[in-house]
Amino acid sequence: MSLILTFLGKGGTGRTTVAIAAAKKLASQGKRVLLATQDTSPAFGMLLGATLTPEPQELSPNLFGIQFQTSLLLERSWEEVKNLEAQYLRMPLLKEVYGQELGVLPGMDSALALNALREYDKSGKYDAIVYDGIGDKDTLRMLGMPEILSWYVRRFQNIFSNSDLGRTLSPFLQPIASAVLNINLTPENLPQGKEASSLLEEGKQAIANPNRVAAYLVTTGDPSSIATAKYLWGSAQQVGLTVGGVILNQAILPDTVVAEIAESLEQVYETFDRESAITNTVTAEFAPLKISSIPSREGEDWQALIDAMPDFRTTAMVPKPTEIDLTARQVKLFLPGFDKKQVKLTQNGPEVTVEAGDQRHNIELPPQLSGQSVKGAKFQNSYLILSF
């Protein structure tokens, strides 16, 4: 099992640079590190000073690099699908379609990258995996997949088996199953289904465990970078992902931006101590997270950057996305960066749905609270507190 680290922030704040520095730091501590990027453009290689391939290759002692290539990952998954089909279907249908033909549709990049991360994690070859993804809501959609997909499975299985349609179809499904598949269609005979849902469960648990998966925010002093990072901080909670800290890129900002910051702090531009003012602002905005200030990179020298990285090994002592207090019959959701108006609570279906940051999170309640109505909801110190 590896520690999986990823970085969230606005484009252009230096997320990829930070990911490389983080990987170099962990490798220098003797950890076996896999640095994985989703970027197939030449930009990543230019920054790293090495060309990555779709297979892990050692870049320096302990540091391995890989460039996820969706078309190739799709080809491999397709072979697995065909093998499964050949096991279960008497008359395989897909064997005539070749992985090399398959085009990439939206969502496949995320789904296949998540699966690749899972496999490299499981391989036991790496102590840490640093994932350089798109770095914004897209990365959260990816890490939210296990949770959201398992909700879809739960909800629709339930609907189907309780429905007239489910009952009507049963007599038809059985003969099809025995005619076409080699199996009887009973729950015990559907190992793929079982396997899939336990995969989702494992994924959910890994993402919810800050010792397994953690994100760090990356921002410059620019107000719009700060606002984006804060938005992503709150959004990460919605998928159960813990944010371990903030990396503040003290890169040189254009004079106009510095002037804006000085103005917003009611300070005079000429006598303004940019660096400490920005650090103070960011510290206040992201409390209780720890802020690590990093310098701009000078040429090929990564050492100053590496030294300024936070210690990723310590378990983050930060608020958990969800806390359940059965005695008080309360569920507390940590939603920093959002105010009450930006959070919507509904209870249409069997679960409680929280909507914030263009994400929906269906809270799977413990049996003691399941199926009950929310009696009260309040927003306090970045927590949404639901009482049952």
Place this chain on the structure above:
Amino acid sequence: MSLILTFLGKGGTGRTTVAIAAAKKLASQGKRVLLATQDTSPAFGMLLGATLTPEPQELSPNLFGIQFQTSLLLERSWEEVKNLEAQYLRMPLLKEVYGQELGVLPGMDSALALNALREYDKSGKYDAIVYDGIGDKDTLRMLGMPEILSWYVRRFQNIFSNSDLGRTLSPFLQPIASAVLNINLTPENLPQGKEASSLLEEGKQAIANPNRVAAYLVTTGDPSSIATAKYLWGSAQQVGLTVGGVILNQAILPDTVVAEIAESLEQVYETFDRESAITNTVTAEFAPLKISSIPSREGEDWQALIDAMPDFRTTAMVPKPTEIDLTARQVKLFLPGFDKKQVKLTQNGPEVTVEAGDQRHNIELPPQLSGQSVKGAKFQNSYLILSF
């Protein structure tokens, strides 16, 4: 019908700023413009100086703004799915699942945004739609959907109807169809299927028509931004999207980057005319595209930026992604930014597959060439030339 414009480039090069300036320019010319963003973080509103909503609202004369919110678009599409189900199914199944519960999975952002763009285009209310998407390969995945999905439909329909499985299932499908649906399962009775495939066809044609959909590249003088823009230029061809020009952001670069550029051009930093050197480099890299140099934005003054925008109304006189010469029995694919080694050609399935930039493009050949083997392939002046 609207002109749909979008901007591609590396994060942090100013794509969103350019999108806003482009929308303002078109509105000042009297066009009714919809500025649509996929960014739900506060950053877009901070830049624009206005808060956008999930419904179009007028920001200034002729200029409307909208923030695509995937959770809301999903809710609406779900209602449509439920309506369709109620029309065709005797025992609706989905009516008990509420749109407000549905979580967002990877790919939904793109699929629903593309559908929303289609609807706003069709509404006839806008002469131009400026789409501020993720701006990289993700936007290309989105715009590639009609083409790639129609390939999947074509391929799997064919496989299924010619297969043992298709023949085995037919006797079972008919009774299910009449028991559960109100219809006979004959091709004429499946209007949704027909409608869906004509939607895909319309989408493909719109994206292939530079008077309907066009992209512009955005880059700074930074070598990695240039490399990314070039990569996206080639990648855009793979989805049939025409790139109309390059917008060069002459934003202030850090001294270290300027020094690197001077070095790469073998010039002395001190006597180096940064602006013209960068313009020359970019002009050479992106020939034959037109380069529009834009200044940094000063505070709230957008005029200088607006004035520097290219004229989006003129049809781009740029190479088309695909040209077919039936007399010479040749197919020419424009693939700038890639070299021969980065392009892979296969003919496993019934069509010719071109792989480049982590994308696959199955070329639907005209009847005269369809089903025939590629006799020769060469890479010349950014064109892949296939002979049959």
